[in-house]
Amino acid sequence: MSTHLYHGHRLSREHLLDIAGHGLESIELFATRTHFDYHNPSAVADLQQWLADAGLELHGVHAPITDSFVGGRWGPALTVASTEPEARAKAVAESEQALYVARRIPMKVLVVHLGLPRTQSDSPDDNSRDAARRSIDELRETGTSDRNPLEYVITNYTIFPATVLAGEPDHIEAWTVLPHASDTNRCQVVLRFLVQKLPETDREIRYRDRNWDILLGAVENEDWAAAQSINDSLPRGYVPEVVFGRNELPAQRYYSRMQAELDAAAESV
Numbered sequence: 001m002s003t004h005l006y007h008g009h010r011l012s013r014e015h016l017l018d019i020a021g022h023g024l025e026s027i028e029l030f031a032t033r034t035h036f037d038y039h040n041p042s043a044v045a046d047l048q049q050w051l052a053d054a055g056l057e058l059h060g061v062h063a064p065i066t067d068s069f070v071g072g073r074w075g076p077a078l079t080v081a082s083t084e085p086e087a088r089a090k091a092v093a094e095s096e097q098a099l100y101v102a103r104r105i106p107m108k109v110l111v112v113h114l115g116l117p118r119t120q121s122d123s124p125d126d127n128s129r130d131a132a133r134r135s136i137d138e139l140r141e142t143g144t145s146d147r148n149p150l151e152y153v154i155t156n157y158t159i160f161p162a163t164v165l166a167g168e169p170d171h172i173e174a175w176t177v178l179p180h181a182s183d184t185n186r187c188q189v190v191l192r193f194l195v196q197k198l199p200e201t202d203r204e205i206r207y208r209d210r211n212w213d214i215l216l217g218a219v220e221n222e223d224w225a226a227a228q229s230i231n232d233s234l235p236r237g238y239v240p241e242v243v244f245g246r247n248e249l250p251a252q253r254y255y256s257r258m259q260a261e262l263d264a265a266a267e268s269v
Contacts (some may be wrong), residue, residue, distance in 0.1 A: 001019050001024075001026075001027050001028070002027065002028040002029075002030050002062065003015065003027055003028065003029055003030045003036070003064070004028075004030040004034065005019075006035070006235040007030055007032065007033070007069055007073075007096065008069060010034070010035065010036075011029075011035055011036040011047075012050075013049075013053060013054075015224050016050045016051065016053070016054040016056055017053070017054050019054065019056065020054040020055055020056050022162060024056070025055075025056065025057060026057040026058065026059040027051075027056055027057075027058060027059060028055060028059055028060050028061070028062055028111065029047070029060070029061045029062065029098075030062045031062055031063060031094075031098035031101075032064055032065075032066055032067075032068065032069050032074075032178065033060055033064070033067070033068065034068040034069055034070055034227075035069065037201065038097055038098045038100075038101055039060075040065075040099055040203070040204075041104075041169075041170060042199075042201070042203040042204045042206070043106050043203060043206035044101055044105065045104070045207045046203060046206070046207070047101075047105065048104055048105050048211070051105065054150060058101075058105045058106065058107045059107065059108055059109065060107050060108055060109035060110060060111055061098050061099065061101055061102070061107060061109075061110055061111070062098075062111040062127070063080075063095040063098050063099075063110055063111050063112045063113070064078050064091075064094040064095065064098055065077065066078060074262050076168075077116055077120060077121070077126075078090065078091040078094055078112065079091055079110060079115055079116050079121075079126050079127070080092055080113075080115070080129055080131070080132055080135035080136070080139075081114050081115035081116075081126065081127050081128050081131045081132035081135065082125060082126055082128065083124075083125045083126075083130070083131050084125060084126045087133055088134075091135070092119045092135050092138055092139065095110070095112060095135075095139055096139065096142045097137075098110070099139065106126060106147075110139070112135075112136070112139065113129075114132040114135075114136075115127035115128075115132060116151075129173060137238060149217060154166055154168060154206060155167040156165060156250065156259055157260075158254055158256060160254070160258075161258065161261065162176055162177050162178060163175065163176045163177075164177075168211075170195070170207075170211070171193045171194060171195045171208075171211070172192065172193070172194040172195075173191065173194075173215070174191070174192040174193075174194055175189065175190070175191055176189070176190040176191075176192075177190075178190070191215075193208070193211075193212065194266075195208075220253060239256045256263075
C-alpha cells in the first residue's frame with residue numbers, strides 16, 4: 001500500500017496504523033515534502049518508530065515527482081528526464097535525498113518516473129531518453145557508493161585524563177568521568193550532547209529526546225548492569241583476574257598512560 005492514499009495530508013502514525021489495521025504488511029513511502037519531509041532526519045526517525053508501532057515494513061520509496069501537493073493542487077513537476085540541466089539536477093537531487101531514507105530504514109526498491117505523462121507535458125524536453133539514462137546511472141551510483149561511513153560507525157576520541165567524545169551521525173556524546181571526593185568506589189559521570197544546531201520544532205525535540213532515552217537505557221540497563229554484576233562477583237574469588245579492554249587497544253593505552261601518571265605523582269610526593 002502506498003502512502004499516496006494520504007498524499008494530501010502530512011503523513012502520521014495514525015495513517016500507518018490504519019494501513020496495518022487492514023491486514024497489510026508493508027508500505028511504499030510517497031516522497032513529496034508536503035506529505036513527508038524526507039529531508040528531515042527527525043521525520044525519518046519518526047517514520048521508523050511509526051513502522052515499528054504498526055508492525056509494518058518499508059517496501060520502497062516513490063521518488064519525488066513534484067515540489068508539493070497542497071489543497072488538491074500539484075506544485076512544479078520534477079522530471080529526471082529533462083534536457084534542462086538545472087531541472088534534471090534538481091529532480092535527481094530530490095530522488096537521491098529520498099533514497100537516503102534507506103540509510104536508516106531498510107527498503108527494497110526506489111520507484112522513479114522517467115519523465116512526465118503526456119497529459120502533463122507533451123514537450124520532448126521533459127522526456128529525453130538520454131537525460132533519463134544519465135539520471136538513472138547517477139542514482140545507481142548513489143545507491144552503491146555514495147555512503148557516508150559515519151552513518152554506520154561510531155568514532156571515539158579520548159581526551160586525557162577524563163573525557164571521551166563519541167561521534168554519532170547527528171551529535172557528539174561528551175563523557176567526563178570524575179573521581180568521588182571521598183569514596184574511591186564511586187565516581188561522577190557527566191554526559192552532554194554536542195550539536196551544531198539546537199532542536200527547535202516539536203519533531204526535532206522528540207528526535208533529540210528519543211536519542212537521549214535510547215542512550216540512557218543502553219547504559220543503565222546494559223553497560224552499567226554488566227559492570228555491576230562483574231564487580232559484585234569479584235569478592236567471591238571465582239575470577240582471579242579481570243582485564244578491561246583486552247581487545248580494545250585504545251583502552252589499553254589509556255590505562256597504561258593513567259598508571260604512568262599515577263606512578264609519577266606518587267614518586268613526587
